[in-house]
Amino acid sequence: MYTFPVQRAAQLKEKPDPKTLVFGKVFTDHMFVMNYDAGQGWHDGRIVPYGPLELAPSAMVFHYAQEVFEGMKAYRRPDGGVQLFRPMDNVRRLNDSCERLCIPKLPEDEALAAIEALVKVEADWVPSEPGTSLYIRPFIIATDASLGVHASHSYLFCVICCPVGAYYAEGINPVRIYVENEDVRAVRGGTGYTKCGGNYAASIRAGERAEEQGYAQVLWLDGVERKYIEEVGSMNVMFKVDGKVITPKLTGSVLPGITRRSCIQLLKDWGVEVEERLITAQELFDAAKEGKLEEAWGTGTAAVVSPVGEMGWNDQHVVVNNNQIGPITQKLYDTLTGIQWGTAEDPHDWVVRL
Template identity: 60%
Template sequence: MEIRMEKCKELKQKPDQKHLGFGKYMTDYMFVMDWTKDEGWKDARIVPYAPITLEPACVTLHYAQETFEGMKAYRTAEGKIQLFRPEMNAKRMINSNARLCMPEVPEDMFVEAVKALVKVEEDWVPSEPETSLYIRPFMFATESALGVHMATAYKFMVICCPVGAYYAEGINPVKILVEDELVRAVKGGTGFTKCGGNYAGSILGQVKAEKMGYSQVLWLDGEHRKYVEEVGTMNIMFKIDGEIYTAPIEGTVLPGVTRDSMIHILRDWGYKVNETRLSIDDLMKAGHDGKLEEVFGTGTAAVISPVGELRYKDDVITINDFKIGELTQKLYDTLTGIQWGKLEDKYGWTVEVK
């Protein structure tokens, strides 16, 4: 793929790496590529980060034909920059786009675009502990025409921002509210895709949880309101009686890259991982019986988020005395060790940006 480069007239001052927060500081450049029905993908370019000009009748503003991904670049102690399983993000975007009737960004083009932008922005990849460069590939329809249909023009873009730890206070346990009225996804819907509408529809549940003093929402299935599925921005896993339980990938749960990586590692360590439906009643009973040993969310942004309390209706359980579990900590240390190059990558998951 030929990528043209347009230089910035003036580069931005980089933020203090010790106070990056998450998603606050955008880098100097962005990758942009256009698609039209007649020409396909064209004009791949890296240009200065700037506002996007859209027609008021742009179909995405009215009908939300949009998908995105989330991934990171890491700087090792030796100064190398590496990505983590970028091909999985590419494949997931292909599946998301297919569900929303959007053109495919081929896997090799997706990875090449990400690598090219990260290479240009390598000085933005932070070196402080627990920091990384967050990468946001996204795609949306640009056709100007009112009417629900597959658009005739799209834009694929990639932007980046240096980030610190997702939770500034560290990986301390959080309190989760089980949502028993609203639903996030149903079979046949878009639950398995990474599209903005899934997240917009979850905000009301999040607002409700926060008003009650909880950090996140645990969603139940949309059909029976019975089986646990995922948290607002993460997949979730439960250690019950020495075994791991997590919702299966059957169309309503996002196929998380971190989720998949954790399952690989856990099985390598000899744990039985059950990708199966787990009812909220059985989960709460396990908590009361002392069999629910650890609960943790998994995702690119936070990597792992331990859960210390679950509330379902008026029933509340505390997990592991509201402390991070031994397995949760070990998983976090292992995966981040691979990502930052501190541990051997025996899975071949990391990809160096050269």
């Protein structure tokens, strides 16, 4: 049983209007911090007032990007309680990212206890308006004040939280996506399967190009042959083709999404055939022209599922399901959000009540 000292903020913030919450703009009163030093391991976990971190300008995180992070949520149940969704999956994926970036792994139980302890302290920040939640961002940064390309000897593990509104403020509407031909998000052998900032920094330019052309997201191709679908924006992606759901297999350059894993399990529960395999962009556009591309959607923590209504690639353009959300996409969204907010049965014990 882990316990952490709590230093209460001298002055609590005024909480924002839950009807007008914006993602990632307002943060709670407290944060969790824990240090790592070579020879000592992870130590001194504590909850302190949310505030700036003091780092040397030469801190290695600034120069060599040795850092990892996660994204998860706490939800308000109808009975007023608070719960998390598959939090240990996030902790384990954070450690997978740590292993790739040569960051010391966190003790799993202690990391989960830290997240739970912070959410309990900040329980009043978990909003109760429909579709709202408390977003939780655990992250680890290298803190050695040293220049030189090698692993740091000291690190900081932090957890911060922010209340967020419904992802779809005006309803769950299909988006337009654009197949990116020039830039790549990741390559096999790289860091594509991790959650590290470099992956996201590398995606910004293509995202801005897509936005300039009126698209909401980028559909990424593999970095070697430039023909296999990998992800959509910062989400995993799925397609229903001729009655079967297909999704890119985890080749090392695709993030192993927790929402992705949950969707696959639910689809199998419902008797829907799911294939994890290589999928070419041409196969998708051909299927659309033949009337076999029935639905398409992205999956991720922020949106849960994001339906795709149109796809563009070079001079090809297709509409998916008359630009409307499909029945499988809707059922996945309703079921997952029902489990997360405690209004639907949780057959796989994914929820952790606090």
